[in-house]
Amino acid sequence: MPTTATISLTETDGPRVGARGWAALVVLMLPVLLVSVDNTVLSFALPEISTALSPSGVEQLWIIDVYPLVLAGLLVTMGTLGDRLGRRRLLLIGATGFALVSALAAFAPTAGLLIAARALLGLFGAMLMPSTLSLLRSVFVNREQRRLAIAVWASAFSAGSALGPIVGGFLLEHFSWGSVFLLAVPVLIPLLILAPILVPESRDPDPGRIDPLSIVLSMAAMAPVVYAIKEFAVDGVTPVVAILFVLGVGMGILFVRRQLRAETPMLDMALFRRGMFSGAILVNLLSVIALVGFLYYVSQHLQLVLGLSPIEAGLALIPGMGMMIVSGLVVVPIARRVRPEVLVPAALVFSLAGYLTVAFTTHAHGVAPLIVAFVLLGIGIGAAETVSNELIVTAAPPEKAGAASAVSETAYELGAVLGTTILGGIITAFYRNSLVVPDGVPAAAAQRAQETLAGAFSVAEGLPAATGQALQQAAADAFGTGVMATSLIGGVLVIGAATVAALTLGRRLGR
Template sequence: MTRTASIPTAGTDAPRVGARGWAALIVLMLPVLLVSVDNTVLSFALPEISIALAPSGAEQLWIIDVYPLVLAGLLVTMGTLGDRFGRRRMLLIGASGFAAVSVLAAFAPTAGLLIAARALLGFFGAMLMPSTLSLLRSIFVNRDQRRLAIAVWASAFSAGSALGPIVGGFLLEHFSWGSVFLIAVPVLIPLLIAAPLLVPESRDPNPGRIDLLSIALSMAAMIPVVYAIKSLAVDGPSVVAGAWALLGVVMGVLFVRRQLRAEIPMLDMALFRRGTFSGAILVNLLSVVALVGFLYFVSQHLQLVLGLSPMMAGLALVPGMAVMIVAGLGVVPISRRVAPHLVVPIGLAFSVAGYLIVAFTTHEHGVAPLIIAFVVLGIGIGAAETISNELILSSAPAEKAGAASAVSETAYELGAVLGTAVLGGIITAFYRAAIVLPAGLPTETADAARETLAGAYTASNELSGTLGDELWQAAADAFGSGVFITSLIGAGLVVVAGVIAAVTLRTRTPR
């Protein structure tokens, strides 16, 4: 018989959970670990994928971005369906599909098929993430316990990101790139076994009818906007990008108007009138943009420019990931006494400093400055993610936890798309503009070297004598100039996040 969790009023005086609740938290961390491992592993596997499948620059970005693109388009829909049909049920369906498609992705023979598999992973991943966060909202009704649980949940992203380079580096040094996708299978099998035993089912007691038009409008709003951003980052301003952006905006306006008129809306737009909710969403989004964009170009710099193996490149980022976990957990007792509009901007100031370290030390071509930069960056990201996710959940009614969680995850995944598409697109554009190819290169070799850093790396290894060395030196210098500009832009985005936090996250100081 299915057990459905009751939804008492949450607060510091609400009932506290025992060992079973914390065991459920461990189970719910598994898909979070998986998604973060998947993102980091893919960034580190990208050089080998580029060499094996020879994708174009656009295909290389699509391999990374199609997953969060599909995920972002479906998160609100899946979160709402979870509220209606059961969040645990959606979690189990998503886990089953994710594991099966991961096996298909591992053996994709072409870049196109890998992109298609990543799109399917986005479909099933959209069932996973809102369910985990909304189930935490229904399990941990005591706010002090929930704040700690969300800190652990948010830290799981960092832990997975730290584990990903090490596990992925080991796999990439001993097996083909497809092995990184098979990690999902041993992670999700324990979830499928333990979740029915430990995680109680929960749903909205008054979900209303299924609004197919709202579901279609939400997808029609998200996907064109994200696609337009990608097109703008890769190809520059164009009529096509503008048309997609306009279509997304129009669909978004229609979606909002329908929600405002509905008796029981798919997404309660009144939530966005609360400064803490909207501000926390924006802080969440910009923090993820900064983190994912940093990992995108630093992973290539470590492996291709500095010549580190995938394993060593992963180990170089472990200190930063560890600090991010510590910051996410350490901010919990601080947030009980200091208001979030003070804590978050102070934390993000460290992240700004991390980006500036990268901007002004890339000319040294050393590993140490990048390690230090990521450690400093991780302090602010870890603190901001914990506080913003807790504010998003506490601002929403418990019965709408799935929809609120979906908005939070949409911000996260949209941030992942923007981090890769915008910051990744900027560094690619600067690389192409700055590279000065040596004379005497064959046309095909020159085109490949001009397209991506990985293309230049492969081409330089195929050339003999000084010509190959000259090509690689030109590519490394061009990439370094792109890192400088991209780091300054990343620092600017974090500054914007800090200002938003200072203005919007003004809540009563907790007891």
């Protein structure tokens, strides 16, 4: 295999694409835009979903988590399948299924059925995401053009996150929560029409085989570990938590051993011997945990604790989302001159400052500290994600673009799961342990209030005015105690990402 340095030199001198290539980029941004809009909209719709479907605290987390969990478990499989069957073909299959299931999710009558629909969305979403990044690699063989293309591609995540609160806020103020799922249909129809025209097909001439046992092992590794983390955040260390964690780790070890021994593995483990590749994957994982965890609790804080409407809460996050886009684009010319092991840690200093801003300002200070905090967080995450994504596709050989893209997207989606699971679970635990239910609240209402913050505010509306206000204040105070602790943990994750970047992003193959 060529070294990373050889790949970089060759691809810098590769042919440059014209207008057709950039038009293909726009098409490939559509599923990325959709996923980011979906994640942000769902966070903002969560209070209304909680009121309409009355999910338990665990069900509320699973409504968010089951989609990225299934998606993360199947990304490597779908990346390999795309390498074999054709990346564009798999993209079109995934887009069709995603649009149809989104329409079904919009009318789910219970929390259980919504969770099931979200699981199916994860299946089809796994077909979408690896295909976009690997097809982008095949379209842009010139590294300078590809670096800009990846920055634009990555900015679609931020653009979708910025657009989501506005569109979602409008929909939630005029329609039911199910309307947020119907957004997938108008986004994916242009993809289905234009992708066959503008995006060339590509595949690996020597792909890894589809191994059913490896698929089962990958899912069996992720699901128990994530569920164990959920239970640990709520109930602490229990025998069930220990058993699930050991089971997940054991299945992960078996998956890796199977790949190492297979003549044509489903996932080429040699990719991870590239220090730059592995380091960039870890930076993505830790950064996304920090970002998604922040969005999970800040959306509830803005709407329930501070009393903003969905669209007002969305507008409050626009400056941070905008800075995420800007920093992702501005970092492109800087990356030509500054080494990644210096640039990424420097960018993440801004994200650390954002988390510290939240940690040391309480909800009594209003919206302004949260806006400032998210601007700082967005600057760091936008720059770090652009650089790390470009390094991931550069460090892998072109014929393994699907597998490398799948690993990158797995890190992103696993980060989304863990962001909600770890940081969301910690806030849930702090909330339950800190909530003091005022006198006069019926037992059944008190039990629902202790499940979630949204449940407490919903219960309070049906109580006498004085009792309801007292319950809302107690719930807000309990939630606020979790925000400080969770923000400090988010800061530690950012420090971890910066440390990994400093130690690994300057490494080449064999180092």
